[in-house]
Amino acid sequence: MKPPAFEYAAPLTIDEAVKLLASSSGGAKVISGGQSLMPMLAFRLAAPDLLVDLKRLSGLNQITISDDGIHLGARVRWCDIEADNRLAKCHPLLAKAIEHVAHYQVRNRGTVGGSLAHADPSAEMPGIAVTCDAVLTIVGSAGTRTEVATNFFTGPLQTTLGSDEILTDVLLPAWSAERRWAFLEFARRKGDFAMAGVALFYDLDGAGRVTNTHIGAIGVADCPIRLHAVETVLNGKVLDDQAIAAAAKTVHETVEPPSDIHAPSAYRRSLLATxxxxxLRQSATRGS
Structure with missing residues (x-):
């Protein structure tokens, strides 16, 4: 299989990259790691007139930890996250999720920004972004804007990115040292896209009750989602067997995954609840 013919450019600055995108009138695609785009080109699922490669842009491959949280440049690779020992403490949920991303070869090339812009509903990074209230920085012809991750994804492989815009930075808000968390997903084979996955974290108040609950799901909707109804059920409760059972029951009552060739809706819903x-049981052992 061969990709369709296209022009190629590797600009040196963000401004130059934005101008190239704007001049193409929607016919250009941004390429970073290429782990999603190149297969789409090979299968003729994408046919851009121009590829704008971000590999020469400086400053987009940094991981910065500050008081406001963790900044991930759009060109940060999965292997960069794996190799940064700070993240096991500063954001263990992110570090754990990246262990599930595809295979070693893909993690050496795939990037944070590429995954978010591609917006596969089963991918780990979009799920983490939605669960953690990530703030995305986007640069385009009209200037720089920010958007919360929950508003960024609009459907399968669809986002609010304009044809002349580039995602440059992801901010994950600061992480509490005592926070409880878990990330689990199920795939038919290791490295495959998840049939369902869940990312969660919460804090405990002085009486040991759950507070600030964040629960996200991947693989069960057209884009990553927050399970707000489940969060409401858990907030203010002690995380005992009764609370966990109520949370699982709420998944069955509120989540309606699509059916496809891999699994019917009822299977995915039951899998997500499990x-x-x-x-939740795993998270309860952390910090105790």
């Missing part, structure tokens, strides 16, 4: 239950 992953949530296991994740």
């Amino acid at each position: 992953l949530l239950e296991r994740g």
Whole structure:
């Protein structure tokens, strides 16, 4: 299989990259690691007139930890996250999720920005971004804007990115040292896209009750979602067997995954409920 013919450019600055995108009138694609785009080109699922490669842009491959949280440049690779020992403490949920991304070869090339812009509903990074209230920085012809991750994804492989815009930075808000968390997903084979996955974290108040609950799911909707109804059920409760059972029951009552060739809706819903239950039990052992 061969990709369709296209022009290629590797600009030196963000401004130059934005101008190239704007001049193409929607016919250009941004390429970073290429782990999603190149297969799409090979299968003729994408046919851009121009590829704008971000590999020469400086400053987009940095991981910065500050008081406001963790900044991930759009060109940060999965292997960069794996190799940064600070993240096991500063954001263990992110570090754990990246262990599930595809295979070693893909993690050496795939990037944070590429995954978010591609917006596969089963991918780990979009799920982490939605669960953690990530703030995305986007640069385009009209200037720089920010957007929360929950508003960024609009459907399968669809986002609010304009044809002349580039995602440059992801901010994950600061992480509490005592926070409880878990990430679980299920795939038919290791490295495959998740049939369902759950990312969760919460804090405990002085009486040991759950507060600030964040629960996200991948693989069960057209884009990564927050399970707000489940969060409401858990907030203010002690995380005992009764609370966990109520959370799983709420998944069955509120989540309606699509059916496809891999699994019917009822299977995915039951799988998600099981992953949530296991994740909550796993999280309860952290920090104790």
